[in-house]
Every structure is written in C-alpha cells, then in structure tokens.
Amino acid sequence: MTRVKRFKWAVLLVALALVVVGCGDDEAEEEPVATTAAPATTAAPEPADEPDEPAPAPADDEDEPEPETTTTTAAPPPPPEPVTVRAAITGDEGTLNPYTYISGFPGWNILMLQYDSLMQLDAAGVPQPWLASSVSVSDDLTEWSVTLVEGVTFHDGEPLTSDDVAFSVEFYTTNPEASRFARDFRGVADVVVHDDYSVTFVLESANPGFDVVALADAPIIPRHIWESVDIPSEHDFGGTNIGSGPYILTEIAPDQSYRFAANPNYFRGAPAVDELVLIIFADDAGAQAAIRTGEVDVIFERIPPEQIDLLDAQDPLDVILGPEFATQMINYDASLRPFDDVAVRQAINMAMDRQDIVDTVYLGAATVGSPGWIHPGHSVYNPGIEVDVYDPAAANALLDGAGYADSDGDGVREFDGQPMSFEIITNASDSLRLRIAELTVEMLAAIGIKTEVLPVDTAVWENAVWPGFDVNNGRNYQIAMWGWSPPVQADPLRLPWLVHSSLDRGFLNLTGYGNAEMDELSEALAVEPDPAERKAILGRMQEIIAEDLPFVLLLYPDGAYVYDSSVYADWEFIAGQGIVSKLSLLPPSARP
C-alpha cells in the first residue's frame, strides 16, 4: 500500500511539474520597470505591454443581458472573396472601448482600430495629421490649433465635429479613473471651439511633445453616445463600440475571440482587410503553435528571438522585423564610490561587447545600443555618437591610469582598499535579461571587476532600483540590469526625466546622476519651439550621455512579428510601435 502510494506520488509529481510547464510565466518581453512607473502625479512612461489601465471590463459581461443577440446577426452578406485575417492575441481585452480595454500593448493598438486620433504616427514614428487636416502650434508652444477633416462620420452615421473633440478632452479629464487619456490631456487649460471643424488646445505651460503624447494617442469619442455615460469603466456598450475608425466591433466572445468588420465608409478609404478576427490564446506558445498549423494568420504579439528563424523558414510564414524603443541597460549607483568616478563608468561602457550580446542572447534580433541612449533608427538620433566602443584593453588602461590597481594579484581591482566586487541585481522573470547579466559578469571580469548575478523577484528588484517608484527614496543597489518600456524613448522629450539632477524633473533618474550642462539643456529643451533646434539640443545631450554615462545602454530588442503571407502581407511596421495598427490594414494609398 505505501509502496503503491509512493510510486503514484512520484508519478503525480512529474506529471504535475509537466503540466505546470504550460502555465510557466513566459513574460520575457514585459517591462515591469516602467509599469507603475507613473508617479501618479507626473506624466509618466506607460508600460509597453502590461495592463496599464486596470479596466474591470470582463465583469460587465456577466451582469447585463448579452450583447451578441443585438449586434452580430445583421451582418450583410459578404462581398466576393473578402479578405479575412485571423490574429492571435494572448489575453482578454475586455469590451475594447477607451475605458475597458486592458493591456497597453496590444490592447490600445486594437482599440485604435475602432477609433481615430487627431494625429497618427507614420511608419517612421512621426505624428502626421489624421482626423486633423492640419495642426499648428504657437511660438510659445502653449496653443495647438487643429483643423479637422470635413465629412468624417462615426459608425452610426453621425458627423464627427470639433464639438466631439472638445467633449472627448472634457470627458477624459473629468473621468480620470482607469484612463491613460486623462494623463494625455493633463495640462490642457482650455479647449476653444471656433467652428465645426476648427479647435484650439490651450495649454497651461509649453509642451513641445503635445502632438505625440496627446494628439496621436487619444481616441476621439462621440458626444451623442458618451454624454449619457456616468461611470465609464462600468459601462457596457452592448457590443457596439462606436468610433470613427476603420473597423467596427461586431462580436465579442469573452476570453475567446473578437470579430471586427471593415467600415466601408472610412474617411481614408475602405480597409484592405474586410474582416478581422482576434482569437485569444492562453500563452505565446499556443499562439505560435496555431500559426504553424494555419489556425491563425498573424500574431499580434512580438515573437521571441529564438523563434524568428524557425517560423520564417516555414512557408508561407514570414517574419517582419523593425525597431522598437525598449531598452536593455546597466544601471549603477553613480552617487556611490566607485561609480561616481566617470573613469569607472567609461571603463564599464568599453568593456561591454554589445554585438556579442545581441548575437548571443537575441540571435541578432536586436539593435546594438548607442551609448548616447537614443536608438539609431530614431528621428532625433545623433549620428556623431560612436556606437562601436568595445575595447577592453583601453578600459583596462583607463582603470590602471585612474589608480584602480589589482594590488593583491587576485584578478580583482581595488578601490579605496576594497575589492571591486559587486552584485548585479536583476529580475529572474526576464530570462533574456538574466542571460545578459551572465554575459555582463564575463565581460566585466575581463577588466578586473568581479560581479555576481543576483536573480530576484520583480518586486524585489524594482524596490532595490526604484524604491516605491519614487527617486526621492534613493537606491539600494550597486549594479542592476534595467530596461525602460518604449514610450520613455519614443518621445525624446522625456530624456530630461532620466538625467536631470533635480529629482522633480529627473523623476526617472535612477542612477543618481547629475551634470550642470545637462540640466541647462534639459530646461532649454522644454521651451524650445523650433523642432530643428530641439533636435540640436537632443544631439548635444546624447553626446554628454555617451561621455558621462549616467547608465550603460546595451541594446534595443527589435520587434518581430510573424504573419502568413498567403493571406495578407501588407503589414506596416511603425517604428517603435510594431505592426498592430490601422495602417497595416488600410490600403497603402491610405497610409500617411
């Protein structure tokens, strides 16, 4: 009896362990970093792909008589050979209106298939007029005037006018709960409606990035629908999410799928894909298995580097790669010995073989980091920054010259009588980052700095590097692997947040860095009206960063998406955003 039990138990354990595999957390690509980033009071980096708005959407579905009956049935007979694209996503997105969608990525991107914003990022990631026919800004950067395209209608046929624009701003700011869009319009003092098609945003203070953070981000919602809504996060629209966008949500099966029909009257022309079905999978592995067997035609999540070649090799699958602005970097406490010495920081910078990390850990699917922080594919990148800085011999010489000798011959240098031996703290849930940490240990050993990886839980790691998500609480680490989510870099005007020595302006300055010239440039940047001049300031800031090294930027993981080219192949990669956008689904002629 006991024997039988024991064997059963052993078998059970193995089985259990295997089952749990399936649920293993494969959140390699998450950026918990910037997640709660938002110190609630400051405009903050939003998480790339974590739920950023806790929208209590699914709850709604249970309470109310169900939407489907009212909405799904009346679909018109399909036109000849309609293009249907089935896309895999890996999490429920609620009822997908501006208050109930769930994840920052791809939730927001899917949301924006139904709605339009005043501006739209083009393939290079630069905002272009969209619902607006033109956008102009006053010299002091406080008045943004928008002229709307005429004749745009919502899905129910009502016209979209400046009244809806003003209403949207007002609605978001008066219902700030669970809304990233309230954050967009923080600092808007007034919205002046001149006539049906022109409107001016009056800001409390200069904001040169208003087009990126607000105009190209927030969906315009119809007043005639939303003015009767009291508690937006609890409101269910019975399946109809009325916007002006190229797709109309026709069916929701909670935790299973979403079905979108093309909006034939879309103001930029009818979409190229007639029907879009989103199928929800439990995890990435499930989605990848599905695209292999042809159950879906595209995956609306990035695929991990090791899958790129394997999936690309399979016909008719193709993989599209493009720049993303997420980062992998080394942080150190620059206010502490020995990292307060710029020579030590420069030596660490030169010790890192970035190309090796990109090739080994990302199998080439990443861009080698510029020591100046900005991605080489970014519109404000300073091409004068030297990227190829790997030179361990020079690093050793630099440390020798600065007096960090290995006096006891154990292969580890000393500073102030102590060995240069440190812990590298990192979050164990990000397996790629963990591997980068392992390689970092190797590379630092080559210049006589001994390190050891300390993999910990995400919360412990965040609390060491960024206690309470408030830089005023200081730092409890020596060296840490770190990374910011794409928005922190996508909008270069956020750069001062990372490097300004005053903690209320540099509220993402996690390394305790300070430089007087950098502070001056940061302040000048915030009020500079001329884009060319701003770019020049940013260029100088990159030079200082590459010289002063408040942190060591290692690489930018590339975005990689897989799709079935025999079904639909016109995917557009927006720099820093990926392929999940209305641009991908509109005919090329309708794209900006």
Add this chain to the structure above:
Amino acid sequence: MTATGGEDRAIRRAVRRRSRLPTILGVAGLVIVGALVVTAVFAPWLAPYDPTERIARPFLFPSAEHPLGTNDVGHDLLSEIIFGSRVSLMVGLVAATVALLIGTTVGVIAGYYPKRLGSTLMRGVDVILILPFLPLLIVLAAYLGRSLLNTILVIGFLIWAEPARIIRSQVLSLRSREYVLAARSMGAPDRWTIIRHIVPRTALLATGSFVRAVSGAILLEAALSFLGLGDPIQKSWGSTLYWAQTRGAFLTPAWKWWVLPPGILIMLASLGFALIAFSLEERINPRL
C-alpha cells in the same frame, strides 16, 4: 504425499522468488545511483567542456563536438547536464538529511513521550501532512528567494513529516520492550535510554526513510528549478529544463536533446533511490 511435496516446493519457490525481487530491484537501484554519483564526483573529468563557458554558437544541433548541442547562450549541453548531476544529487541528499534530522528528532520525542508532548507534536505533523504540498512549496520558495540553500531548506522542511510518523510508531513499540522497561526501572535517565536503546534501533528504519526522502527531494528540486523558483544561474537538471522552456525548446526539434536527457536523468535518479528504498523496506520494515 507426492502432491503435497510438490505444493511445498512450489510455495517455497514462490516465496523465494518474491523475496528475491526486492534484492534485484535494490541492486538495480544501487547501480543507477552509483553511476550518477560517479558522474557527479568526476564531472570535471567527464564533461568535455566547462559548462559555464560559451564555447560555441547558441542553439546548435547535436554534432560530434557537442553530442547534445548547445543551449541558448552557447554552453555545451552535455557538460551542463553532467555538472547538473552535482547540484541535483547534492540538493537531494542534503534536503533529505535535513528532513531526516527533523523527522527523527520529532519522531523519537513523540514516540517516547506519547501522552501530551507526543500528541501535540503529532498534531503538528498532521498539519504538515495535510497542507497542500506543491502549492506550499512554491509559495515558500518564491517568498524566500532564489538560492541553493533556500531550495534545500524549503524541501527539507516540507518532507520531514512522513519519516517522523514512521519513526514514532517504531519508538512507541520500542519503549515498552522489556529491556527498555528494565533500564528505566533501574533509574536510567530518559536521555540515556533514548540515546542508548531507542535511537540505535530506529537507525535502519531511518535509513529507509532517508533514501526515500532523497528520491522525493530530487524531484522537488527539479520541479522548483523548472518553475524558475530555484537559482536559474545554478546548473541543475531542473534549471536546464527551465531554460529549455523559456527559450522555446519544447516547441522545436531541440526537445530531443535539450528536454529529454535531463528529464530522463531526473527520472533515473529518483527511480534509483526509490528502488533502493523499496528493497530496504522489504527487509527492515517491522511486520505484524
């Protein structure tokens, strides 16, 4: 007459066969465990490469130079698995030792003082046995953080209850034997009686429990590491599986050389110890 004799012989043969089976299995277990221990001890000589050195391109398929290919950063998988036997066996043995120390202490005390102290202790044992095991293990491991020591302690602290029960029942019977009663009636102090007469008589039983605990602990270590709750930098069979899973080897042809070998070794190690325990128990378990 002849018929009875034949029956006798048949029964004897059957008995002999039955008693031989545990021996055979025990020897098989010893061989398996012996081979693994040799691998672990001589790992630096057996492994073709340093398992922490990046010696080739990542994700290589098996070849003559790398019989099991390379992992996701270019470590030789065969070397990694050979060195992994060290951590896996070590965790199994040390965790089982921890469990046995606690289990024996509790079992002996609870058996020797069966009234108030004993029943209190045994209710504690009941609590440990009732707790949902794997979830508790996962929560504890996640809470304490990732290190080899924590893994060992967590496993040790969770598997001592069963040895405690077994040893207590033995002690209960020992304490009423004549020689123990005689010693006590002549005024021997409890401590002396326990150390001189009780503990030595539980040693065999404890050995059986120990071997069985090793088998369980190896599985648990693998499960924890696999779930990413061990130290992922530490090379063990479980962590090899963890990396195989996070880097997608379960979905690609790589499962044959990246998932299967450590899986089989975990199974073998656990099986080896389980077989030895089985054989030992056949011999030493007290029977009615």
